[in-house]
Amino acid sequence: MEHGRVLLDHGSGGEASQRLIRELFLSRFSGPSQPALDDAALLDEIRGPLAFSTDGYIIDPVECPGGDIGSLAVHGTVNDVAMLGAVPLYLSCAFILEEGLPLPLLTRLAQSMADAAAAAGVRIVTGDTKVAPRGAADKIFITSAGIGRVIAEPAPSGSRAAPGDAVLLSGCVGDHGLAITARRGGLSGLEGIRSDSAPLNRMVEALVRDVGDLHVLRDPTRGGLAATLNEIARQSGIVCRVRETDIPVRDTVAAGCAVLGLDPLYLANEGKLVCVLPRHKADTALSVMRLFPEGRDAACIGEIAAPGADGKAGQVVLRTRLGGYRLLGMPEGEQLPRIC
Amino acid sequence: MPPARTRQPFHLGAHAVRTTNSAFSDPEICSALLRRIHAELNAPMRFMELCGTHTAVVYRDGLHSLLPETLTHISGPGCPVCVTHDREIAACLESAGKDGVITACFGDMMRIPGPGGMTLGKAGAAGAEVKVVYSPLDALRLAEAHPDRTVVFLGVGFETTAPATAATVLRAAAQGVDNFALFSMHKRIPPALEALLAEEAGGGIDAFLLPGHVSVVIGTAPYRFIAEKYGRPGVVGGFEPADILLALLCLIRMRRAGRAEVLNCYGRAVDAGGNARARALIDAVFEPADALWRGLGCIPRSGLVLRGEYERFDARARLVPDLPDVPENPACRCGDVLRGRIAPRNCPLFGKQCSPANPTGPCMVSTEGSCAAAFRYDA
Incomplete structure (x- = not known):
């Protein structure tokens, strides 16, 4: 996984997909209690109102000083959830990868996401990977969604600014x-x-x-x-x-x-x-x-x-x-x- | 060694300093200049600037709310995008749609509306290859990287940008990059000034704030006719608010004293003789020719076209030998805005059919355009 490139096979759902998910993503994302590779993540009970947000990330260049598309996909969604006065808890992430994307780059981005999630204290609990033929996507697109527990009462909103x-x-x-x-x-x-x-x-x-x-x-x-x-x-x-x-x-x-x-x-x-x-x-x-x-x-x-x-x-x-x-x-x- | 001192002329928040906030934007200095302007302006005065950056600074710093109401600001034909003619835009679009062409242009050009509301941005979405570049040399590099394509650089701007375009053509010639082509829409400021002043009553303009960037290249001599032939004062001004206020104060004082001269208040950048090297570049590559200006029509010798020896780089000759005919939209008053005959708000389309989201005329496109600035900044 440290060498080579993303192939169409990696999105096939077969052995190549499994290897990519296990070795590149799961090894970095899953926590100790996380049952791996089920169709959905089973979350613990969360009490109170929830904040739920999703965002798509398309960035050129995928890496720039101070961040990359991986850390942005975590920070962006964590921050959107937080803006409701919520404590973000769980993230999902879906990857659209372009055929030919260098695996070392994907590895760096996955590690960056894992580090960003750890630093923010949130867990990436579910995800998906698809591979688009060369030219049908630009390197990597990420969609992440986040759930958090709202602790502000009432929740802040863009409609609540008041004179004074x-x-x-x-x-x-x-x-x-x-x-x-x-x-x-x-x-x-x-x-x-x-x-x-x-x-x-x-x-x-x-x-x-x-x-x-x-x-x-x-x-x-x-x-x-x-x-x-x-x-x-x-x-x-x-x-x-x-x-x-x-x-x-x-x-x-x-x-x-x-x-x-x-x-x-x-x-x-x-x-x-x-x-x-x-x-x-x-x-x-x-x-x-x-x-x-x-x-x-x-x-x-x-x-x-x-x-x-x-x-x-x-x-x-x-x-x-x-x-x-x-x-x-x-x-x-x-x-x-x-x-x- | 003591730590390097950061120059911080006034407080700007805990850890941040704007370097652009030099003495030339010092509020106290600007206030003092404003007080003089209020005290000394003894009759209504209409001044015109001819530089998009002046337009932007006047609006961005809120000078309209600080200057006397009897001092009227006219944003003249000084924004390269605003003066680009309908027919030139139509020709750019036609060229961009041709097989094998990559169009390279500055960002402002992407949203100028052509016939049927088409823009280079929309042409790009429809399949044409249009790239935003930061310098004409980027376009040359693009041509080197795509030897099988024709890379057309859309050269716009006044004497300020023309030298860089000229240098690029010279380099293309020296390196034999024959798939590079220039669509020259470069224009010269002094002929446009003359065209404005030649109108009845000098176009109703009392004084000129002359463009600092252009003057770096051409110096002050080409403006002398403003004073000598038309009896109007003109001052070359820089781009910080104090530069502009000082230039305005000089104009007010000259007018009060019944003097008409061309003065340079931007001495830290502009030499009276201009930049001979930059002018030599322009002269080596271009020659003056009649040119179309949006709203002003054809102005003699106001354009820059490639000289015969560089004809092979002429995109117009190669791709669109005849400028397409474009029916003018009679409701669009960009021309009257650029001449100072009406304020942007008095155009019937302003804020209705014509807004930055859906510009009818080019004055609404660039952030430096008179209409876009008025729409964006004026309450």
């Missing part, structure tokens, strides 16, 4: 999106920029238990911080007011974005969260976030206001570094590097 709430951000934005863009374009000078891919479930658990009353939790992935804030403003029918100078952006990311004509507020993140909660809880929440390495740069970036003269319901209004005001709009599509 503070808007917190757990750290610097733009790292993941720029790392991917830099790797994809083979851009020199940006090699030091790493994806921020990280599990956020422990931070969320601490926020729920030690702070409470979390109105909204969201991870600003695709579309970046701007898209997430717009979603919250629209779902809650409020105005979100943020201050540009309080939004943490790493200097290298800001410089890289300036060169490429990208806006870090629109770049994807894979290890950050936005938390909206009553203003009087903001300082406590920030202290809790900063206890975690992934929350070291946490900051209060703005507040929620009622619609009025300064903004309509559903709008995000940015106070610029100069003290001017403008809309922070919803992104249209992918950001495209500009001409000059």
Whole structure:
């Protein structure tokens, strides 16, 4: 398994499939109590409301500084489950592999998933593998689903932001999106920029238990911080007011974005969260976030206001570094590097 | 050895500093400039900038909410995507659809709508091979990697981007990469300025914020006619907010004093003589020719076409010798927006049929386009 490539035989359901699953995946994923190779995983009883989420992962390149499609498939789904104020417990993962995918690469990705799951304290309990003929898929696609126990009461939701709430951000934005863009374009000078891919479930658990009353939790992935804030403003029918100078952006990311004509507020993140909660809880929440390495740069970036003269319901209004005001709009599509 | 100091002109959160926040975006310096502008502007003034980056900075930093209401900002024909003509886009699409062609272009080009709402992005989804590149040299590498295909680079932009395209053509010639082809839509700023000013009442423009990037290459002399022939002040400005505010203050002062000159307020990048090497590259490869501008029509000697000795790299001659005829959409007022005759919001299509999701005209495509910026940033 350490050499060679994925063959169509590996998706046949026969001996080759069994070997691949056993030697490459099960040896890394299954826990001591996990009965292997049944059609479904038998889970212990979980009390209380459940959070359930699924996500598909297609990433080019599959490996970039700070993460790979394997760790992302774990962190992304763990974080989606956690954003409901839940403790993620179990993951499933389905792989679409392209014929010819080097097995050493698949081994690295499987190990990365196993390590990410272990670090997040979740178990990958069921999965599937299919092989698509060369050209019918791009290297590897992963779909993962996650189940978690909701511990927040009521569960946070994008529709619960209320005037008077503070808007917190757990750290610097733009790292993941720029790392991917830099790797994809083979851009020199940006090699030091790493994806921020990280599990956020422990931070969320601490926020729920030690702070409470979390109105909204969201991870600003695709579309970046701007898209997430717009979603919250629209779902809650409020105005979100943020201050540009309080939004943490790493200097290298800001410089890289300036060169490429990208806006870090629109770049994807894979290890950050936005938390909206009553203003009087903001300082406590920030202290809790900063206890975690992934929350070291946490900051209060703005507040929620009622619609009025300064903004309509559903709008995000940015106070610029100069003290001017403008809309922070919803992104249209992918950001495209500009001409000059 | 003491640890290296990070320059941090003002607080930006616990552990993050934007390097782009230099003194040129220092809020205190900008406030001081804004106070002078408010105090010294004694009559309404309409200023035009001709650079997509200026457009973007004016909107992104919220300058409209900080400048006097009587100072009107017009975003002129300075965004390469915005000035690309319907017929040029139709020709790009036609070329992209030909067998054996790989089209290489900058990202902004992917969403410009052509006839029937077709875009290069949609053409790519329908089977054409269209690649986004970051530099014309990437297109040349693509051509080397695919010797059996014709790689067409869509050359857009002004004097700023033309030197890199020219250098790429020279390299293709030197290395004999004959499957590389250039679709040149490069344009020159001064003839467009002249076309605007030649209109009745100088197009209603009082002053010009001149483009910093273009000026790095051409210097300040090519703008002299603005002052000498048309009596308008012009200032070359940089791209940080303080650069723009300083340029505006200079324009206000000149206008107040009844002076019309062309000044350079971007001395840290722009030499009055420009960049002779970059211009030599342009001159070696290109020659001026009449060109179509979106909304402005045909402007004499405003385009750059390949010289005879590089004709074999001319994608237009090779693939689309005659630009397709495209009926203009009479409702789209991109031309009036680019001339400053109407504000983007006053176009009947703005925000209705025409939005960044479904742009009718190119001004709504690029983030630097006047309409897209107004749609995105103005409350």
